[in-house]
Structure formats: C-alpha cells, structure tokens
Amino acid sequence: MCGHDTVTWTELRGRGTVYACTVIRKALGPWADAAPYVGAYVELAEGPRILTNVVTDDPTSVHVGMPVEAHFVPVTDPQEGSPVQRLLRFTPAR
Numbered sequence: 001m002c003g004h005d006t007v008t009w010t011e012l013r014g015r016g017t018v019y020a021c022t023v024i025r026k027a028l029g030p031w032a033d034a035a036p037y038v039g040a041y042v043e044l045a046e047g048p049r050i051l052t053n054v055v056t057d058d059p060t061s062v063h064v065g066m067p068v069e070a071h072f073v074p075v076t077d078p079q080e081g082s083p084v085q086r087l088l089r090f091t092p093a094r
Helices: 029-034
Strands: 015-024 037-044 049-054 067-076 083-092
Touching: 015 049
Parallel strands: 049 083
Antiparallel strands: 015 037, 015 067, 037 049, 067 083
C-alpha cells in the first residue's frame, strides 16, 4: 500500500468546488441514455479530489471553480426494482 499500513475513516462535509470538468455528449453502453452529462473532478473542502458527475439540468453551466455539494443517489436493480447501492454525485451548491 505504498508505505501506508493503515486506512482510517474520515467524515467529510460533502462540499467542494469543480476542479476540472467536461460535458460528455455521446456515451456507450448503460450510460448512453444519460448523455449529455458532466464528468468532473471535484476538490473537496478538506482537500481530496474525487472523479464524479455533476448532476444538473444545464450541463453547459458547470464550470471550474463552481461550488458543489454531495448527494448519494440510489441505483435500482432493474430486475428487482429495489435500490441496491448509492452512488456519490454532486449538484451545484444552493
């Protein structure tokens, strides 16, 4: 593990800013129907950067430096119809 022998849980506030972003206009496979959507690196207020999506009705409005906040979005199993996991996504901060 690159010289680190412990992993610790750190609670974060879920606020950050867009560090880099792009609008994906054509996607393949299960993401094809989601396009256009924003792929982004978000820099959290506590320092780490995370690769994620910024969810908004206007993908072209997302820009570097934009304040965002975290949300966990349930993902439904199409065969069972019930949520099976939650994915971390960001939205423009209110």
